Amino acid sequence: MPDFSYEETKLTTGRHYPIHLLLFVATLFTTTWAGAIWTGIPPFTANKAGFIEALKTGVPFSLALLAFLTVHEFGHFFATVKHRIRATLPYYIPLPPLPFLMSIGTLGAIIRIKEPIRSRRALFDIGAAGPLAGFTVALGLLIYGFLHLPLAEYIYSVHPDYRAMGGIPPAPADTLYLGKNLLFILLDALIQPKGLPPMYELYHYPFLFAGWLACFVTALNLLPVGQLDGGHVIYAMFGSEGHRKISKFFLAFITVIGAPSFILGVLELINPALVFPVPELLLRWSWPGWIIWAIILRRFLGTKHPQAGSDHPLPPGRMTAGWLCIAVFILTFTPVPFAIS
Incomplete structure (x- = not known):
């Protein structure tokens, strides 16, 4: 669910407040619906009397996710206001959680920049404001x-069968795991919460x-590639040549870590009966989605960054904020x- 926040083209249309509001309300509903499903109580399988109660279980997830998306996008928006660059309010993108989709109820939100950004300082502020605000x-x-x-x-209300098992059992085959990032690991070690669920129940x-x-x-937004938020930040910090080198390196990096599991998946599709001796450690650090993401970046979003102002370096304060963005990444x-057991 990446945030493609910028479209540096001349647009003549004004703001359409009813559309923004309608999309927000629709996304509030679809994320609440998805949240109820993830909680384990699908609202549309409940009877009429229990429909509202079932839907209520998705409200915490919906409000939490929309809070993040809203703060992230308004971080970008207020940065455009600061630099007097015309931009739209956020457009929320609802996505109903259909049975064949592993949906969270939304494809994110975007703002559209309605004029070119001609200053590296403005580019940096707009690019960095969203991720830093959203990270909080x-x-x-x-x-x-x-x-x-x-x-x-x-957890017994979600999985009643776990009670008879005496607790959460080991993950069965074909179970979805969520991977841990460094922030999650550090918070776990610092807070040491009791009753933290395994990542396949998170x-x-x-x-x-x-x-x-x-x-x-x-x-995803802070990947230092192309015109993603991270690409804007790196370009503003290190100029066009620095951006080109770093962008190529990270594109190669995500390709390398995605290749083993992607190739194995393709081979298994060709001949499921064959057994391929791939080291478990190699697959443990590989996600095939990075190959798809690399293709999207290379073919559709582009890895180059257009010229934005002079190549003069940013002042120390903004460079510090840039290194903070790198730390957040x-x-x-x-x-x-994501992984399947």
Whole structure:
């Protein structure tokens, strides 16, 4: 669910407040619907009397996720206001959680910049403001989730069969795992919460799941490639030549860590009966989605950055903020965000 926040083209249309509001309300509904499903109580399988009650279980996840998206996008928006660059309000993108989709109820949110950014300082401020603002929400959600874990009875309401097993069992085959990022590991070690669920049950815990998703989206946006937020920051910090080198390196990096599991998946599709001797450690650090993401960046979003102002270096304060963005990327990046046992 990446945030493609910029379109540096001349647009003549004004703001359409009813559209923004309608999309927000629709996204509020679809994320609440998705949250109820992740909590384990699908609202549209309930009877009429229980429909509203079932839907209510998705509200914490919905509000947490929308808080992150809203703060992230308004970080960008207020930076454009500061630099007197015309931009739209956020457009939220609803996505109904259909049975064949592993949906969280939204594809994110975007703002559209309505004129070119001609200053590296403005480019930096707009690029960095969204991830830094959104990260504060992600951090807050994770801390709150760690400090307010429900009692053990909660997981039995989602999985009644676990009670007879005496607790959460080892993950069965074909179970979805969520990978741990460095921030998650550090908070776990610092807070040492009691009753923290395994990563294959995390999506039943709305604040932890929303915080994890917020970290995942933040890291995707901060990839220092092309015109992603991270690409804007790197370009403003190190100029066009520095951006070109760093962008190529990270594109190669995500290709390398995605290749083993991607190739194995293709070979298994060609001939499921064959057994391929791939070291487990290699697959543990590989996610095939990075290959798809590399293709999207290379073919559709582009890896180059257009000229934006002179190549004069940023002042020390903004350089410090840039290094903070790099630290946030390191904390939130997950080499294998999703895995199947």
